[in-house]
Amino acid sequence: MKIFEFLEKKAVAKLKKEIKAASGNEVFFRGIPNEEGIVTDIEVIARGNEYSVAAVLNRMKKNEIIIHNHPSGLLVPSDNDVQISSVYGELGGGSYIVNNEVNDIYVLVSLKKHIKIDIDKYFGDLGIIRKKYPDFEIRDEQYKMSKDIEKSLNENKKALIEAGTGTGKTLAYLIPTLEYALENNLKAIISTNTINLQEQLINKDIPLVKELIGQDFKYTLVKGRGNYLCKRKLQNAIMEESDDSEDKEILLNLQKWNETTKYGDRNELRYGISFEIWEKVNCELDLCTNVKCPYFSSCYFFNARKEIGKSDLLVLNHHMFFADLSIRSEIGFNTDYSILPNYDILIFDEAHNIEDTARSYFTSEVSKYSFGKLMGNIYNKRVRNYNKSGIFVRALIYLKDNLSEEEYEIIDKVKEEEIIENLNKYYDKIIEIFDRFLLGFSKDSEQMEIKKRFDKDYIKSSSLWKEIMKLRKESVHLYSIMIKGLTKLTNEIDKFRLEDENGIIFDFKKYIERVKVFMKDLLYILDSDQEDHVYWTNINLRKGSIRIYATPFEVADDLEHNLFNKMDRILFTSATLAVEQKFDYYKKNIGLEKKGIIEEIIDSPFDYEKQMKVYIPDDTKDPNSLEFFSDVYDFIKKLVINTKGRCFLLFTSYSSLNFIYNKIRGELEKMGYTLLKQGELPRHEMIELFKIRDKAILFGTDSFWEGIDVQGDSLKSVVIVKLPFKSPEDPVTEAIIEYMRKNNQNPFMNYQIPQAVIKFKQGVGRLIRSKTDTGIVTILDNRVIKKAYGEKFLKSLPKTSIIRGNREYILKEEKRVKSEALSQKDSDVHKD
Template sequence: MIQKDLTGRFIEDVRLQMLSDIQECDGSEVLWVARINSEKVVCEVNTVARGHQSAVPAVAAHMEKGDVIIHNHPSGILRPSDADLAQASMLGNQGIGFYIVNNSIDAVYVVVEPVAYTPETLLDVSELDSILSPGGPLSELDSHYEERPSQIRLLHTISEGFNDEKIVVAEAGTGVGKSFSYLIPALKWASVNEQRVVISTATINLQQQIMEKDLPIAQKLCGTDVKAVLVKGRRNYICKSRLQEALDENSLFREKDDILLQIKEWADNTREGTVSELPFMPPDEIWSKVCSDPDACFGPRCRHFDQCFVMKSRREAAAAGVLVVNHHLFFADLSLRINGMGFEGAAILPSFHKIIFDEAHNIENSATSYFSSEYNRLQLLKYLKRLYFQKRGRSLGVLTRLEKIMPPPDGVLYSEMIRNLTSQAEILDALSFDFFPDEHTVRLQDNSHPDYARKIREPLLQTREKLAQLIAVLNRWFELLREEDHENTVVLEFKMIVNRLNQYSTFLNKFSQFDAEEEESVFWLEKKVRDGNSYVRFIITPLDISGWMKTGIYDSYSTIVFTSATLTMDKSFIYWQRRMGLLDQLQERLVSRQFESPFPYKQNVLLGLPDDMPEPASDEYRQALVSSIKDLLESNEGRALVLFTSYELLKHCYDLILEDWSLPEINLFRQGFEDRARLLKRFGEDTGSVLFATDSFWEGVDTPGESLRLVIICRLPFRVPTDPVYQARLEAVEKRGGNPFRELSLPEAVMKFRQGFGRLMRRKSDRGAVVVLDSRIISKNYGSVFLRSLPETIVSRKRFASVLEDLENFIYV
């Protein structure tokens, strides 16, 4: 039925927005995703696609159950075509409505009504508690079942958080079994309310563990069959279009065993199209040319669109009730929502309602990284090379293909402009290297210093000027194109690259205007090496992420759960909550609780605290450290993880110990010998081995059983205050009258220390020792804070020789 009185169908603001969208498209077809309220009135629309006079692409990834898909018929004839009816039928079966309007937005044809709004069904918390209680489904499923009261209390807290729309901060010690405690309410909520829940964790490995191990069991325990999908970022997927381009560019010079041909054979047969499915690990230089890239994606216009692995994954995500993502992907999605895509429709992820952050102690680092912006020479050259490059006498790239559609403006030598810009970018890199020759990173603090002007600002402005000149020429070229060429895939890729160049130009302009009084952002430089190429990263990092968290998460989603084994210092959440922006404004929604580990630390763990170790700053420390590590490893017959805070110190100790190692049957592994996953696999399988590691190995090492009986912590993990962002945050605390050491340095070190300590005991039956070779834990007054943050253990606080004796007696009982 055609309805000409839109009162009761659209609010006026929505109608005016739709009129504006149609005018911007010169009267062409537009596709909107609309939200309806409980009275079935369209109260919000998002513009998701634009077409021509007779068609518009239907972008399924943007559509949600209960939405209405609306498009206009410029002809004014609102009767649906056969294509409209087919689309409406498919969407209607998913609970999505389908409307057609005219260009005046004063008449509507309702083809399919959306599913009616239904109120949320609250979780039966007692019923969920019983799943994990004695006599419940878990006890029947697991022959080794033991009641874990802390696990049940955690589940209870999270379930109430779902019902009452709370922000739950839960520290769950190792062995609590927090995965079931959040998966059960997540699955139940998604099942009874048909609302999507996102579970975000630190790494893809943890995503896979949840999907392959924990989720299938949780589904059985709940009696649900909620569709759950592991969502990966675009770069994990092969792009058939880019693969074909790479093959075409190299067709004259390819060997039979060329890696691209191997990838092509795999791509023709793969089911999911992710790099993890490849039977070999391609070089990053090759994979970056053929993986999915948003700047080279033509969407429905791509000839491989129907077989696109990214679109397939997006469709699966849109049909799922639970999405398992990593923190990086979550913040990529959040960034798009904050910057204009909104929170109701789809961005990278489809819309969702509840969020669970596992490994939440990593959130600040993940968010800081994602909300930073940067420029570097290799990034710029990547896009310049996509525009134009030469290989063995052949001219290749988007601009050579664009010339076949439209020659460049008269007198334009774009190849020369690109070469000049490339040279200027290299000059900027060289001078930037010279700006901080002896450091790895540097924070900009003095914009009046002559070295800053000569080595950073002036070459940076010259780079931006040459980039702006190229962009101006490319824009003139685009203006010469006929309108009918604008939808050509070559032109679309050209526009995407120009947009990216504009972003770099904007960044360079902002960086050149660095102000020494800037308080909200940190401007800094970092030296990097990739594939043998040295370059400098120019980075702008937010000093504080609490505003992003409030706007993007706390104000936008009903329930947020943060959980980790380490969120407190000295039994207090204050440090972590302050960093997350949870103090002083959200107390009525905030629930913070600790759930103790059920593991028998008091019987199974010896904490060794030698009281005769030299101070770490002393000249004698290194020699004593090498000797102590060697004695501990020999006494324990390997089976150890040695944790450092510096790679240089790690290498020093490893080299000296290896040189004098008398137990050839015990392998000594060192971080850096091979990639992290393979190194950990070898360490876990070789039950007598030792792993020397730093940085990320303080967490995420899960090696239960005989392979790990000893953790050696060489130094308390205080961060070196030369890190530019950390340095700026310390200064910010001091400026507001706080104590930087007590408010930032100490809490951060304690949390990392607890992570390192937690590597030892991964199962209830594990038994071993943690030895701390840093005397400050005994001699300094803050050392007691580290000790109070650990579970109760057997303690050996003696001279090193006596600690070693206690270790032998404990291990070989």
């Protein structure tokens, strides 16, 4: 074989150099091919012949080539060679063997040649879209975005695309993605942030593209394991309940549903069910006995996973994606043991959220509530009913029923009373730690919710922390005694090799494992010695709850190492990714700073000059002053009356939202307005009520700045009360600011402002959702015109009229514009 048919000269030279440096011993290389499949560059991934398949594969990206030398010069593949090339070949990669002189080559698996696509056939007046749907509006922006994605797929590159509202981005990425995936027999994933977008994709967009492409393919909405009923847990839960309990009746109703349901999905239930009941019967990863389960063949979860494996396209949320990635980061990217099947193309829609979602998955957390529930599931000293007193007691009952008297005597020697005493002592000590946190950090606070860091020097040197460290030491001692007794018991149980068909002993062991994980996390957080993490507590005095966390400052390195270095066909898209027409901030924060990424900002096709006006009063008080909300209250009231409600009021904190809501509520309700406050109803119910009620006003914070789509006359006004800066008192934000300062960075310019600009763009984007929508955005925060950095926010607005003036002028101007709009509407009606 001619080696230069497979390797460029410079790659050959590099191979020779590295093999020589290894004294001719075996070396494994990552071969990086060009578009024609010829290796242009190499990288050493392992040396020597002691290696594992997983170790080599974990260093490879998709669509590359594993190259290694045989020092003997005999290029016959070994069993290990065949195994590695077989596994990597299934993922689309190639595998070559060369001699030490790199003048001979053996191709175990050829690099798969991907068929390139051209999506032009779908667009234009004579395209497939227009032929099948003559009334379908094809937008230039949509075509441009689709071509960018076509290029990224054909050239195996990442793409970063900000697509303005109205671009039609879902269709723009679905057409090239599905065309490419089906042509090349690849699996694609779409990860979104909101349920609304998932439903739109599954119920509307994907079926439409299926018609356009004219090929049959399978697509599935992937749900978490906890959404499915576990038949084994249901049977055990029914047996545990006494016949006269209310829970027993609910569980028996679930049993009837179990006999008729096809999918066992909680969403199929026609009646509500509490989280506490569902948690007793849902699927859980560590409590799954897998093939040993008597219900395995009819398991709802595993049947759903079979369908996922057969699907060409999967739709899921960011949380599930990162749960899957966290497993891959532990055991290797290409694995059969993760939540999702291996995939080849990844689309992040609503991609501006992935940094926060990723951070939550790299955060360690423990809480008083979850600990209490865990220990209660093991042994609950407050319950007299044996069946409900915990898995420890149920395990002992099971053993007594399934062992002979002589055998049970061996178990009995482990001393049941002593284990219970040790469980209780350990429980009490950990609760004491949580209570010390709660009392110590809430002292002298008037707030019901408290968020505080405990990794500061003045806390670490305080008497409070000394008490917590003393309790920590005592808890470790009690934990060691408890675990020693439980381990001795399980070791004795294992000797009998019981069938355990209902999984009682299995569950008992798994709950012990959960205690071990809890203790490991608790000590990790209390020790708080990782410099790249912030350690903090969240206390809710109203509920008496407390959580403590260890949160990383940055996720860029983790994402780069665990995902971006593993594959290239990844699309990031959202209406808000850029700051000042650049992606620098976004790329840095998620670890995408390498070159070769296709970047595009596609403006919205909407005519914002005609559809939207932005008003900025210049006579409001400083938004940081104590008088700010009292100062703007009357103006807000007049604004919502001006538009007869039909308004979103967007706040940056619950306290400010509640202040305005409580002050304005009585007067406006008497005038027939409907006030909808975040937290009083589920989000989707609030939006539906807003759409159908007259004179509706929605009071929202944080999550209501994005992911809401209200078209038509129901929404005419968006009021941004303050610029959405994250509070510098938030523990994570505070720590990131300190961390950046230590590294000679400007946190305000390089972190706080870019974050606020992206959130601001989301808030403004709630108003105009279609080509016929019209309305006004009012920004009450005068920093946008009085501070130099305010220009960054103004530049992020779409091209439209920005009207500045005092509040009286703005109210008059709004009335005038409203009057002109009504006259135009009447004129249009008469013309028709």
